[in-house]
Every structure is written in structure tokens, then in C-alpha cells.
Amino acid sequence: MKIKLLFACLLLAGAAAAQHDYAARYTSVFTAPPKRTPTSKVPDAPLSGNGDIGLTFGGTPGHLRLYLGKNDFWRAYPVYPGGGIALPGGLDILSPEMGDADYYAEQRPQHAGIFSRFEKNGRKVEMNTWVAAVNNCVVIEYRVNKPVTLQLKLWTPEGNTGVTAAGSEGKVKWVTRSFENTPLLEWPSHVAIALAVQGAGISADGKVTLQPGKKTTVTVTLFTNHDRPDWKTAAIRDAAGMSDKKLAKISKDHLAWWKRFWERSHVEIGDSVLERYYYNSLYLFAASSRPGKFAPGIWGPFITKDSTAWGGDYHLNYNYQAPYWASFSSNHTELADNYDQPLLDYLDRGRVHAKYLLNKRGVYYPVGLGPKGLCTTRWPLTPEEMLARYGTTDNKIDSGYKFLGQKINAVFGAANMFMRFYSTYDADYAKKVYPFLLANADFWEDYLKWENGRYVIEMDHFNEVMPNLRNKGQWKQMLGDYNSSLSLGLVKMLFKGMLEVSRYTGQDSARREKWQHILTHLSAFPTGQTQDGRVALKNVEKSPVAGQMQPRGLARVSIHGLILPGEVCGPVTDSAFNAILLSDVAHWKDRMQSPGEWGNTLGNGLETSFPGAVRVGYDGDEIIRQLKDRIQLQTFPNGWITQAGGGIETLAAVPLTINEMLLQSYEGRVRVFPNWNRQRDAHFDSLRAYGAFLVSSAVKNGGVQYVKILSEKGRDCELENPWPGRKVKLVRKNTAPVMFSGKVLHISTKENDVFELYAAD
Template sequence: MALLCVHAATAQQVAHPSPAPPEPFVLTAPPAQTPTAKVPDAALAGNGDIGLTFGGSPGQFKLYFGKNDFWRAYPVYPGGGIALPGGLDVTIGELDGADYKVTQSPTEAVIRGSFSKPGISVATEAWVAAMHNTVVLRLTSTKSCTAQLRLWAPDGNTGVVKQGTSGNVSWVTRSFENTPLLEWPSHVALAMNAPQGAIRLEPGKPVTVTVTLYTNHDRPDWKEAAVNEAAGMNESGLQAIYAAHAKWWKDFWDRSSISISDPMLEKYYFTSQYLFASSSRPGKFAPGIWGPFITKDSTAWGGDYHLNYNYQAPYWAAFSSNYTDLTDNYDQPLLDYMDRGRVHARTLLNMRGIYYPVGIGPKGLCTTRWPLTPDEMEKRYATRENTIDSGYKFLGQKINAVFGAANMLMRFYSTYDETYARRVYPFLLACADFWEDYLKLENGRYVIENDHYGEVMPNLRNKGQWRHMLGDYNSTLSLGLVKMLFKGMLEVSAVLQTDAARREKWRHIVTHLAPFPTQEIDGRVRLKSVERSPAEWHSRAMGLARVSIHGLILPGEVCGPVTDPAFNAILLSDVRHWKDRMQQPGEWGNTLGNGIETCFPGAVRVGYDADDILQQLKDRIRASSLPNGWITQSGGGTETLAAVPLTVNEMLLQSYEGRVRVFPNWNRKRNASFHQLRAYGAFVVSSVLSGGTVRQVDIVSEKGRNLEMENPWNGNPVKVIRNGKKAETVSGHVFTLKTKAGEKLRLVKG
């Protein structure tokens, strides 16, 4: 193989069915939305740090390389945010006008292409090495032809581009440094162990091009590392890289699985898992709104960490899917911003604790300053006042830091990992400090003033007139997330055996927060978004919606059929009326704009009809998704990757109310199974539903906590097998089992 390198136990035991390999997406036309400021429509691959977008046409392949840690650390977008390192163009003139077929295979994490016309056919394979900073492209032609290679980095946006050679290695670098307001430098290097220019493809003789990227955030010798690896790449090394890649992805797919006898949803379930795993990896920078699939500078919202749900949501399915390690990178940006968050709280609100703007980046970066000049402010926001909140975009919301705490609590409940809890406890405690100060005790209840349900800001639509909309009182978003926080503080502090003296206050807050507001209209009680507000739009009868779901159900997790059946009935009634606002298939829950990852699992948790949820989910996917399997919405990108996995997982297993429930919202006439999904309490659970009956439930107790479980057999006796030996029999609608760390339990009908 020619090689060129561009571096940048019982009788009743039932086997858990092995699901079919994830089906690939096949693209039959060149991508029409690549490059883009949002999600590209091309085939995608990644290793959680480097993203490969396979764009272009048969005559000119355009490989775009994104990287989660390559940022222009400027505090305003457009201009600031994640940036494009560069790409590789491969031009084969003989393929102009050829047929286009590109297959994105999640099983192997490989993109395969087939480009044919009379007299010539070229096959390609492209992948991002799971364990190395290497992108691989393999070309095989049926006819002698020339392929032109051009390694490039984009000019502009204050980036400094250099290129050169070192021995037989050609390299390109791009750097952001030494410009006003830039908070830290970023450098990236790509290197090729052949001159820029032509290579020859001979019939049946594959040529492999590999691409590796290093930044200064990877290592201090970022350029030297790229050049040295380019010079040293050989065929045996590439084979070792592929072996490590194949093993990583095999292990990934073995971690958990589901089978629901619905090929379409299974295809999107596993593709969404693939795209998330391609976007996020421990030890690397966290993915922003578009993950590492960057095809231009100045992406929408700077591709930043948007804290009023966009940053948090992509991770939500990872906990129940047993991919907890893929969430390791989530906390660091929030921890890094704490010093600035304390300054915001003290200087802007005279509060203890932390107060975060709507958007941040890595390494303590704020991405969401108002434009720096009145002229630019007027152009973009219809007002010359660019000093609102000292120039930072809080948009009327105080809840962003607590919103960030939600994922920390979800991970803690999923693992009860004390080492992890100690790492994030200072952040949680700083949130508690802030809200102890901010809450007001009025008439025996804690109330929340001027924390807004939605973003309140000047813009072109309101012609810069916005202050009259300020004044939300007891927003359901705020009430729910604050209750979530203090419930979490009680649990985490108890496990860590710290701050016992503060728990009485925290308990008092949990039990005395203002009730969630409701109203009766036309004889039906429904949820109100806020108790009161000067903003006219709150007076409309909305009922349960995406933002209130965030506070109450996901990620707030303070409501549900176990927690408060009567209030849950109100929420369920609201979901039943979502169809009232639909004008066409795919609009259920008003999720075309935002919220598919929120409204669908939220509907599952309140107990809405399972079959209708699945049908509405499929209609929503058909209404707005790309040929590569990415479900799209107008307001964001990576958060939709949680939508299908989380919806399905919550149908098969729930535990967020402290009680494990298998198939809690599933049509028992439909066979289904799941293997190694994760439940709160640090339990890993598997089960099979067949012929209308739960055949068995297998549970691994990682931390030896008590297991409260809803009886899968409608109150009938349940036999418990512990580590392969028959143990006790339990019964009742709900039962509790004591467990030991590492113990394996099997439950079967008695």
C-alpha cells in the first residue's frame, strides 16, 4: 500500500437479544449546506476532539477539519468562538460529473465513498482515529489518474497562516495571538509528508493519506509534534492506529444497547450516539453548539457553551446510556469561570456565590459580551446602549450557573462517585451561596423575582425596547432548578459528610419554595409559565412547554408521577393538548424551533401515550433532519443528539424519582429489550419484554446502595437471585432491596 501522510442463572434465564449493527446513512448527492455556520449536511466522523466533515463533489473532495480546542478567544461574536483549523482538498478531474454515493457507517466510524462514471471509478475511505490525532483518507481508482492535494488553513478573522516544508514534510499552521482583547492564544498545525501537488493513482493500488492536527492546548510542541509524526508515519504504524480505533468503537457499542422493533428509530438512536461519541471525549475540550464539525469561522452563537440549555442537553442521554466517561469534559469550563462568576455576583448584584452570563467558552472565557461600540450595538440590537449589565449578556436570567449544575447532579446520582462529587462540590456550593442570598421569604414561602423564563434583551424586532418586559415573578424554570439545586445539596453534602450545619436552611428552602403556578381556563387546570409578569406573552394559555420542562422535569427532575401524582396529572393534561397547536406533522411540542431533546423525554416522564410519542417523534425527524442522520432545529445543534436516545431510554428505564422502573412508559404488546442502561443509585440494568411479559431484570449494584424498585409483575411475588444463588422472595407494588457493592442481582417472576 502506497502511503502519504498529512498529520494534523436460573432456569428462566432469557438471553438479551443482540441488536443488529447500526444502519448507515447513505448520501446520494454532494452536500448542499457545507460549509455552513451551523450543522453541515455532509458525512461526519470524529474522535471527540477532531471532527471530519466530508464535503465537496466527486471532482473535488473537500475535507474540513474541526477541533474542539481551536478557539479565537475573543469575547464577542461574530468573530469570537470556535474557529476552523483548515482542510484538505483532493481534486481528481476525471471524476467531474461522476455519480455520488457516500456511506456514513457508525459501526466502524468510517465514511466510505463510491464515485463512478463511464471509464473510471474511485472508492474512498475516511475516518478519524479514535485514539490518535490522525485523520485517514484512502483512495483506490480503477484507472490511472492524478489527484491534486492541497492542504490549507483559512485566512482572515485576525488569524495568522504560515506554511512551509521540513525535509519531505509540508505543513500549514494557523494562529490567533497578539490581538486586542484576545484572552489566550490558539495555534494549530497540519503537516503532510509529501509536497503540495499531484499524486498518481494506479488501478487497484490504494493510496493512503493521513491527517493529524495538534494545537498548543494538546502540547507545547504542537508544530514539532505534527511535523515529526508526518515524517515518521509508515504502514505498520497506520495498522496499529486502525487496530486501536476499531477496538475503541467495538468497546463503545458493547457498553449498552436497546432493541425496540422499530428500524427507523433504532437507526436514529444509534446514529445519535455515534455523533455524540464523535463529538465528546474525556481529557479533551468540551464540544460547543456544533461540536467539532466546524466548516467556517464565526459559526452561529460562536459555537460556544450556551448555558440556558444548549451546552447541557447533548450530555443528557449519556448518563442513562452508560457513557458517563464521555461527560468528563463537561465540568471544566464551568469550574474555570468561577472566579469571574464571583465577580459578577458581587459587583452586579451584591450577592455571594456565582452569577454566569448566557454564554462562556473554555479556560474562563466569556463569549457573550455586548458589541464593544455603540455603533455596532445599534446595528445588531437597535440600541446604542452597550453597557447593559457592565457589557455582559445575562439576558434577564440569573439561573445559568444552576442550569450548569444540573448535569453535575445527574452524573452524581448516576454514579455516587465521591471523588467526582468532591471535584464539583465547590461549584454547587457557590450556586447555593448565591440563591440563599437571592431568594426572598414572603408570607412563609421563598419567591424569585426578576429571574426570567425567557431571554429578555434588545433586538431588531422590538426596536431596542425591552425593559418593559422585565419583572417575571416565580418563573417555573427558576423555581424548578432552584429546588433541584437544594435537593442536590442535601444529598451531596450528606454523602461527603460536609456542611451539616447548612442543611436545615437548605431543607427549609426545598419545602417552602413557592408552589409551581397554575391557572384554570375553560374548566381545565394548566401550568403557568410564571406566577406573574409584565410581558404580555406570558398571559397566553401555554401550559407545559420546553422551558418549564427544563425546570420541572428535565433536567430539573423535581416533578413526576411518583413525586406528586396530582400535579403530574396537570402536566400530563397539558401534554395531551400539545396537538391543539399543530398545523402539520412534526410540530408536536413546538419543537421545530428548539426542544426535541426536552419535550419528547419530558412527555415520556409524565406518562403520555407511548405509541403516540413514537409516532410524533418519527414525524418530527421527517420534518427536519439531514442526510447524515443529524436531527436539526433552528436554535442549536449538538443538543438534538440526545433526543432519540433519551426518549427511548426513558421509555425503557426510569429512576430519576429515586425508584427504578422498567418499561415504565412502553406498550407492553411491543417486544423490547435493553442491555446495561444506567439508573440513578449507581445501578446498571438490563431487561427483556417479550409476549407482553417482563422476562427478567438484571441489575449490577456498583456502590451497594438500597434499591427501591417498582414491581415489574404488577405486585406478584418476585424471586431474587444474588450472584447466581437463589435468595429472598419479595412482593408488593414497590419493594426495597439491600445490595452490596459489585453485587449482581437477577429478578424473575415468582
């Protein structure tokens, strides 16, 4: 027993170093300049970021173009294209001597660096480029073997009603871009970008000569008016104040931040392909999202032009929520700190929509938001533009806002709040988001209809319903969905969550009876019989669109309601219904035309379909095979798995799928290696389970070696026996071992309690 305990302790003690080392293994290598940068979607270039500033490393050795995005630089206009997140600008690095040089670059996730090397005719230029983790600056460190002259040019885009300026103060070069004083602009945005050089002089026209044996460092500092009111002065002052001592401090803080990040959890599964995308996905999302900063939009801070697809906004019918899903189980809840604010900021407007458009209490949200109470999804403001883009002159649909036939945008937004609450049982967090959750409960209490002994949902649509150039005026005939599986699942999620949060915080006890009644009497999820005689899920119970009522089986949109993030179905919750969903997943192969198409994830749903299949209990080896086929089919060299309909949400796909195979808890029961072939050796450290538990475990030679649990909040832990049919020994420090038996182990814990479990025989 002492040997086992020593082994476990040594393994856990090495977890932090192992995670950092594993991240270091999975450097992304580029041997040619990026081909799809700039873009309105995901760039294919090396990337670095600090969750606020994003650096996209574009261009060629003779003319590098570094694009600088920032999560808080928006054109706060209610229609896209034109409105949405905007491009602050960037830095051009011109070096005619290095034109057509050999290209080599590495994206290094362990510390968010981009190392690049360019060689031509015996001349070698090396660059180490990184966005400082806790400072508003980009650092570029140069080394050369022969003198090389560069020309550095800050730039910022023209047009789109932006106002630009450029100048210099001492040795600092600067540019600014502003959006202000434009009709319908809801708030101004200003950005300043300031450049300074250490270790070499810079001429009036931006020329710098690099010398061998001497390091030259270029810094680029960015501030917006959302960072601080003296945004321009601060950028210039910080750039001017750069020194070797200050840069050493910035570097030290940067490396320490990323070290702490990688120490939060660790996974090893013996599969280098999936581990590569696991660690790079965690890296890219950490580079996209940070506490205290504006939440990332669809493309994160990796913006390379204005008017990105869908305005780069917060799209509420899954795109905004999905990027965060792996953060909870990966023990990176800090990356979700910025998620709630845009939803809270829209509360007052959401109440107005509910009252005046639907005559209901609570909140009714359009499909797309931005920061600070901005709606990004208004219909075009003139009938002529509406006709050109959507085939109808009616731009007053729903008073000019895009709800697209769906009532679920706000309640969809509540899903991540529940996930975070269940993961942490943080009372302060629960009280912070409770007004939003309660407003959703108000709305759905009013909107649900009592009919023949059950609650039903009318006119909330499974898919977006809107005019377009194909259907023109015919789109209204598609309205009329009744009991959409998406809606039923999310509403059930809401009232299940309201009961738990209300009990935990002690609020609104008088309303729990009503919420429980809704939960108990909500309509059953619609199913039907397929042509081959099996029972399968239906999208909706009734619809004017006949195809919607066919039993098509579980798919991306229905997974959102039922499995992820809805979390109201599963093998523990209802094994009989779960068997139907499992059969549906087994038939995904029937629709495949070629490898990589499993789950129909080329358009959307990579981050939903694969972990959804895990949660219903589909064969783990088959999921791994299909996931690797999907990765091979469509990915960029920077580790970003791409799909047509969105961007940073795919960063959740691999981490969440793997985490769910190793550890599940969403049904109130902790299960280790629930969908993992135990003949595959694997281990994980400090993955987060619902109930505020941090769990570590390993499987080797077909058996679970141990389970270690830290209980942060002292809640009761329900653990499925990792050794079926065997007795279990629970060990705590300085206490006698306790024996358990049975299929499910019920373990009482105290706050910050740590215990380990082993097979007793």
C-alpha cells in the same frame, strides 16, 4: 428456572456484539454531494470524529473538500461574530478525471468511517476515510481500478485576525493558523495541519498518482497549542513518522475503541426508523465529545467556517447541557468528562459578577462561555455596532455582559453535575464539582426573598429579555418576572441535590437545615385555569408581560425547570401535580398546524419535549408516532435531526426518549418499561439508572421476561414491581432465592452485587 437463567445469561453475553451489529445496520447512505456544506450550523455531509477532531466530508468527486474542525481551536474573543470556535482548515482533493462522476458515500457508525466510491467512464475510486479514535490524525485509504492523479492541497482560512503559514519539510506538507496578539484576545490558539502519503510519491505541488492493485494512504495530523506546547513540531514529526506498521497500530486502536464504546449498552425496540436515529445519535455525539479534550460547543467539532451561529459557544440556558443528557442513561458517562471544566474555570469571574452586579455571594454567570474562563457573550464593544445589531447604543447593560434578564445560567449548569452524581455516586466526582455547586447554593440563599411564609424569586426571567431591532428601547418594560416556573424548578433541583451530595460527602452538615427549609418553603409552581376550565401550568406567577401569566401549559422552557433536567416533578414525586402536566402535554396537539410540529420543536426543544412527555407518563405509542413525524419533517442524511436554535443537543433526543420509555429512575425508583406498550417486544442491556445501577430487561408477548441489575456502589434499590400483583423471585449466584411482593420492592445490595428477578408464579 434453569432454562430462564440460561436464556438471560446468553442474551446478556451477546449484548456487546449485538450493539456493534446494530450500529452496523444503520449506515447512512449518500448518493449526491452535500448541499448545505459549508454552513454556520449543522452540515449535511458524511461525518467522522474522535471527540476532538471532526471531519466533514464536503465537495464533489472532482473537487472534494474535507473540513477539519477541532474542539480546542478557538478565537478567544469576547464577542461574536468573530469570537468563538474557529475553523482550523482542511484538505482539498482535486481530480479533474473524476469531475461529474457518480457519487456514493456511506457514514458507518460502527467504527466512525466514511466509505466513498466515485465512478466515471469505467474508472472507479474508492476511499475509506476516518478520524483515528485515539490519535490526532485523519486517515484516507485509496483503492482504484485504473490510474488516477490527485492533487492534494492543505488549506487554512484567511481573515478574522488569523495569521497563517504554509510550507513543507521533506515529504510532509503543512499549514498553520494562529490567533494571537489581538486586543481583548484572552489567550492564544495555534493549530498545525500536516499531510503525508504512504504507498505513492507526492510531488512538490501535491500531485499523487494512484495505481490499481496498490493501496495508497493519506494521513493528515492536527495539533494545537492546547494539545502540547510543541504543536507544530509534533504535527510535522508525527506525519513524517507514518509507516505501514504505525498505521496498522492506529487502525487497531481505533477499531478497539469503537468496539468498547458499543459494548457499553444495547437497545432493541423492533422499530428500524427509531433505532437508526438512536444509534446514529449516539455515534455523532461520541464523535463530538471525548474525555481529556475540550468540551464541544453548539456544533461540536463539525465546523465548516469561522463565526458559526452563536459563536459555537457553550450556551448555558440549555444548549450546552442538553447534548450530554442521553449519555448518562446510555451508560456513556465518559462522554461527559469534559462538561464540568468550563463551568469550574469561570468560578472566579462568576463570583465577581455576583458581588459587583448583584451584591450577592456565590456565582452569577452570563449566557455564553467558552473554555479556560472565557466569556463569549459581551455586548458589542462600540455603541455604533450595538445600535446596528440591537437597536440601542447602550452597550453597558449589566456592565457589558449578556445575562439577558436571567439569573439561572449557573444553576442550570449544575443540572448535569447532579445527573452524573445520581448516576454514579462517585465520591471523587462529587468532591470535584462541589465548589461550583456550593457557590450556587451561596447565591440562591442570598437571592431568594422570604415573603409571607415562602421563598420567592424576583427578576429572574422565564425567557431571554434583551434589546433587539424590533423592541429597541422598549425591552426594559418586559423586565419583572416573579416566580418563573423555570427558576423555581432549577432552584428546587439545586437544594434537593445539595442535601444529597452534602450527606454523601459529609460536607457542610451545618447548612443542611437551611437548605431543607428552602426546599420545603419554596413557592409552589404557578398554575391557572384555562378558558375551557382545566388547570394548567403558567410560565410565571406574575409578569409585566400579560401573556406570560396566561396558563399556557407545560412546554420546553418549563420542562427544563420541572422535568428535564430539573427532575423535581413526576408521577412518583407528586401524582396530583403530574396529572396537571400530563393534561398539558395532551393539549400539545391543539397547536399543531401539520405533522411533525408536536411539542413545538422546530425552533428548539426536540431533546426536551419528547423525553419530557415520557417522564410525565404520556402515551408511549403516541410519542413514538409524533417523534417519527418530527424526524421525517426535518433531518439530514447523516442522521442529524435539525432544529433552528441549536446543533448537537438534538443528538440526545432519540436516545433519551427511548431510554426513558424503557427505564426510569430519576424519582429515586427504578421502573422498567414505564411508558412502553408491552405488546411491543423490546429489550435493553446495561442502561444506567440513578443509584449507580446497570439494568437489563426484556419484554416479550406482553410481559416482562426478567430484570437483571448490577449495583456498582451497593446502594439500596427501590424497584417498582415489573409484574404488578404478582410475587417476585430474586436470584443471586450461590445464594438461595428470595421472595418479594408488593407494588414497590426494596432490595438491599452490596458493591458490585449482581442479581436477577423473575415473576414467581
